[in-house]
Amino acid sequence: MSNPVYLALDLPRLDAAKALAEKVRGHVGGFKLGLEFFCAHGHHGVHDIAQVGLPIFLDLKLHDIPNTVAGAMQAIHVLEPAIVTVHASGGRAMMEDAKAAAGENCKVVAVTMLTSLDERDLARTGVAGSAHDHVLRLAELAEAAGLDGIVCSGHEVGEVHRQWKKGYFVVPGLRPAGSAVGDQKRVVTPRQARDDGASVLVIGRPISRAEDPVAAARAIEATL
């Protein structure tokens, strides 16, 4: 089985991100490049990390009108990402057009409820009800729109997996036992998420901020 861990390279400097990617490449399955990375380094930075030789997850969390999102999807074909994110709350038409505009081998997954939010935060955005129900509702919408899967926390992935058997599930907000939680609120261990049906485990700071990132990545790999 291939390694399900995608290391989030949320680092401001390209040389530091590339050095880290080279170091840990034997102990992760791919690299996730998000907004911080893409805004700072653009296409050129993505090409640089792709040279390390592992799949690239381009986490752009696109959320706009369908035509604009489709245009953005087309503009990143040349980068050949394995996975791209859009926001499920952008609606069904936006997700359909994103999938239609995606490259052939690119999985498009919808962010449901950010792992940095809890139910109080959700209520403040005007959404009543539980995190669980909100995620399940958005997962249904993403499936109906023809997406490959969703992004959700480890708290919901088990239930979503039961309802969407062939879905592709990306789970961030992962913390090995005893590591700092930081700004995340809905957190589980990598092993728990894997056991509950996660296809991809997104892990950033527990590896990138560790004193010895290779040892941290190996330790996580050993628990899976």
Ligand SMILES: O=C(O)c1cc(=O)[nH]c(=O)n1[C@@H]1O[C@H](COP(=O)(O)O)[C@@H](O)[C@H]1O
């Ligand atoms: O789409 C994501 O990857 C994502 C969705 C979400 O709900 N929560 C979340 O933390 N992420 C990303 O996952 C990574 C988590 O990083 P760490 O908290 O450092 O492990 C970051 O790059 C976030 O942008």
